[in-house]
Amino acid sequence: xxxxxxxxxxFPPLYTPQTNKLIRKQQLQTWExxxxxxxxxxxxxxxxxxxxIYDQSTGELLISIFENPEIQRACSLEFQQExxxxxxxxxxxxxxxxxxxxxxxxxxxESLDSWxxxxxxxxxxxxxxxxxxxxxxxxxxxxxTNCKFYGMPxxxxxxxxxxxxxxxxxxxxxxQGKIVGxxxx
Amino acid sequence: xxxxxxxxxxxxxxxxxxxxxxxxxxDIYVEQSVGLYHGxxxxxxxxKGRLYLTSQRIIYVDELAPKKESxxxxxxxxxxxxxxxxxxxxxxxxxxxxxxxxxNEAPIEEKGKQVHxxxxxxxxxxxxNRIYSTLDSNGLNMPPxxxxxxxxxxxxxxxxxxxxxxxxxxxxxxxxxxVCTFINHPQIRNCEICGARLKQSRRTSKVKDSxxxxxxxxxxxxxxxxxAQLSFRKTDGxxxxxxxxxxxxxxxxxxxxxxxxxxxxxxxxxxxxxxxxPDLVLSNNxxxxxxxxxxxxxxxxxxxxxxxxxxxxxxDLNKLMALAEDIEKMYQGNRKSKSNESILLVDxxxxxxxxxxxxxxxxxxxxxxxxxxxxxxxxxxxxVDLFALYNKSVRIGxxxxxxxxxxxxCEKFEKLGLNDLKLxxxxxxxxxxxxxxxxxxxxxxVLQLATMRPGVDILQxxxxxxxxxxxxxxxxxxxxxxxxxxxxxNLVMDEQIxxxxxxFNSYWKV
Numbered sequence: 001x002x003x004x005x006x007x008x009x010x011f012p013p014l015y016t017p018q019t020n021k022l023i024r025k026q027q028l029q030t031w032e033x034x035x036x037x038x039x040x041x042x043x044x045x046x047x048x049x050x051x052x053i054y055d056q057s058t059g060e061l062l063i064s065i066f067e068n069p070e071i072q073r074a075c076s077l078e079f080q081q082e083x084x085x086x087x088x089x090x091x092x093x094x095x096x097x098x099x100x101x102x103x104x105x106x107x108x109x110e111s112l113d114s115w116x117x118x119x120x121x122x123x124x125x126x127x128x129x130x131x132x133x134x135x136x137x138x139x140x141x142x143x144x145t146n147c148k149f150y151g152m153p154x155x156x157x158x159x160x161x162x163x164x165x166x167x168x169x170x171x172x173x174x175x176q177g178k179i180v181g182x183x184x185x
Numbered sequence: 186x187x188x189x190x191x192x193x194x195x196x197x198x199x200x201x202x203x204x205x206x207x208x209x210x211x212d213i214y215v216e217q218s219v220g221l222y223h224g225x226x227x228x229x230x231x232x233k234g235r236l237y238l239t240s241q242r243i244i245y246v247d248e249l250a251p252k253k254e255s256x257x258x259x260x261x262x263x264x265x266x267x268x269x270x271x272x273x274x275x276x277x278x279x280x281x282x283x284x285x286x287x288x289n290e291a292p293i294e295e296k297g298k299q300v301h302x303x304x305x306x307x308x309x310x311x312x313x314n315r316i317y318s319t320l321d322s323n324g325l326n327m328p329p330x331x332x333x334x335x336x337x338x339x340x341x342x343x344x345x346x347x348x349x350x351x352x353x354x355x356x357x358x359x360x361x362x363x364v365c366t367f368i369n370h371p372q373i374r375n376c377e378i379c380g381a382r383l384k385q386s387r388r389t390s391k392v393k394d395s396x397x398x399x400x401x402x403x404x405x406x407x408x409x410x411x412x413a414q415l416s417f418r419k420t421d422g423x424x425x426x427x428x429x430x431x432x433x434x435x436x437x438x439x440x441x442x443x444x445x446x447x448x449x450x451x452x453x454x455x456x457x458x459x460x461x462x463p464d465l466v467l468s469n470n471x472x473x474x475x476x477x478x479x480x481x482x483x484x485x486x487x488x489x490x491x492x493x494x495x496x497x498x499x500x501d502l503n504k505l506m507a508l509a510e511d512i513e514k515m516y517q518g519n520r521k522s523k524s525n526e527s528i529l530l531v532d533x534x535x536x537x538x539x540x541x542x543x544x545x546x547x548x549x550x551x552x553x554x555x556x557x558x559x560x561x562x563x564x565x566x567x568x569v570d571l572f573a574l575y576n577k578s579v580r581i582g583x584x585x586x587x588x589x590x591x592x593x594x595c596e597k598f599e600k601l602g603l604n605d606l607k608l609x610x611x612x613x614x615x616x617x618x619x620x621x622x623x624x625x626x627x628x629x630x631v632l633q634l635a636t637m638r639p640g641v642d643i644l645q646x647x648x649x650x651x652x653x654x655x656x657x658x659x660x661x662x663x664x665x666x667x668x669x670x671x672x673x674x675n676l677v678m679d680e681q682i683x684x685x686x687x688x689f690n691s692y693w694k695v
């Protein structure tokens with residue numbers, strides 16, 4: 001699968017933080033959209049802070065967002081942090097705290113609300129309402145390969161389910177302090 | 186126009202408002218706020234200006250319209266000067282009495298005037314001599330031959346003497362410069378090439394130059410005034426008067442220099458060229474004497490020897506100094522030939538107050554930037570660069586100026602009406618001198634370059650601009666312009682280890 005990158009990805013000044021404030025803001029917006037777009041294309045919900053995305057099965061490097069070997073440019077670490085800070089502030093990204101790897105960042109190329117409605121819809125159509133289902137069933141069950149959320153990491157899925165809980169549409173079941181299942185009503 | 190105006194001459198003014206001097210002319214003194222009078226009446230359009238006293242002229246440069254209203258008076262025309270001091274509302278004045286040109290010398294020029302020319306052949310060398318007069322029919326003295334210099338007997342040449350009546354109009358009216366032999370227009374009074382005073386021209390220029398505009402306050406009945414007044418509005422003019430008198434004395438001394446005291450050995454008993462012939466004294470050495478007289482003689486001779494050594498040493502030193510002077514002259518001569526015109530020396534000592542000095546410096550700076558640095562499309566130069574350039578190339582030998590003085594001088598441009606050049610601050614910190622639209626010009630040029638060749642760096646931009654535009658943009662200025670464009674948002678940077686490249690901002694809106 002070849003990744004489609006926007007034209008501006010080949011524009012060298014993109015990798016240097018610009019001094020003009022207005023331009024800098026637009027530059028950060030550009031980075032945000034590049035990251036969201038790339039994650040959506042690759043169906044990646046969580047990526048490493050260094051911007052490197054690996055294929056889950058083969059472990060092959062798919063893309064390193066902050067580097068462009070074609071024009072030999074790369075963002076400095078400071079600028080990467082600035083981009084993340086901008087996205088966190090915009091709530092298009094979230095630092096995963098509970099995750100074992102604190103370098104992982106959840107990317108919301110679709111908002112949590114829209115994910116939660118997608119899952120709700122899926123429950124309704126597949127008749128999973130009022131049943132206890134495991135998170136594994138939602139994310140990795142073979143039945144769901146065609147679903148948009150197939151392959152979603154459990155940590156991200158939990159974020160979505162929490163949103164349903166807030167809407168009083170789900171109850172989380174815990175076993176030994178660990179969430180194992182969910183009942184969606 | 187009345188003949189009284191013939192003493193006023195037009196003068197060339199540089200763009201900076203300074204007069205352009207002739208070759209060999211040097212300026213001596215400058216006075217501010219001076220008004221001119223012709224005779225007793227005010228010249229209306231010349232009431233506020235600067236007065237430059239130079240070695241050849243008194244130049245009036247008008248403050249309001251320097252190109253149109255400026256005039257000069259030849260120092261040679263001035264017979265006498267008088268000073269009248271300030272009294273109540275009357276400002277101090279210097280009255281210049283002119284030499285009478287119109288009566289003594291002009292009549293020769295009467296139209297149709299005929300001249301007798303006498304010719305004879307020299308019996309010694311055979312050269313045909315001509316003199317512009319009739320010979321005394323019975324006089325015995327014949328003038329010596331122009332070629333061999335032998336005075337001939339009248340009888341010997343009796344046969345060859347011819348008297349011809351010539352119309353003066355037919356004789357060539359060539360106006361040959363005695364210094365450089367350039368043939369000038371007959372009505373010109375100073376040589377166009379070297380500026381030397383032309384001898385013949387005296388009789389010609391009876392007409393007022395049409396380029397001089399003189400508006401008198403009231404119509405004088407005669408208009409034949411042969412004096413003019415310089416009125417000093419702010420100062421008492423005493424210093425100007427003194428220097429003018431000194432200069433006039435100098436001129437008259439120069440005129441008579443070749444007449445008197447030529448080849449004299451001593452003046453009032455003081456030798457003009459004291460050289461003691463050492464052989465004359467040393468030849469007495471070998472006289473044999475014994476006793477006290479010998480010792481005394483010896484002592485005397487020792488003293489004499491010392492004296493000779495000392496005077497030799499001094500004369501050597503003098504020669505050395507003369508040589509040094511020659512070298513200095515040569516150096517200055519070289520510099521002159523390079524710029525091809527005399528430089529007005531703005532000397533600190535000529536100015537009474539600092540303000541006036543700075544104004545003059547401002548004019549000079551303007552002229553310097555205009556002539557030396559300005560390219561086809563204007564120029565921007567940082568004050569730091571200009572300071573170094575100006576001090577190195579103009580101020581050496583006339584006293585360097587300090588950075589503060591330069592800045593103050595630059596701030597005076599507007600006041601002096603030199604509107605082309607402006608002191609601007611780029612990026613709010615770098616002071617530059619710029620011709621009016623040159624900043625916009627360079628900015629668009631830089632933007633164009635960045636669009637055409639994405640990823641240019643400062644070095645490429647500088648070479649590009651200077652090679653193809655034949656200009657002198659300095660790297661410092663270019664870098665400031667780039668920073669300005671980046672801050673403005675039209676350019677974006679790409680920072681690399683090798684340097685910063687610039688791109689036109691085609692993706693983000695400003």
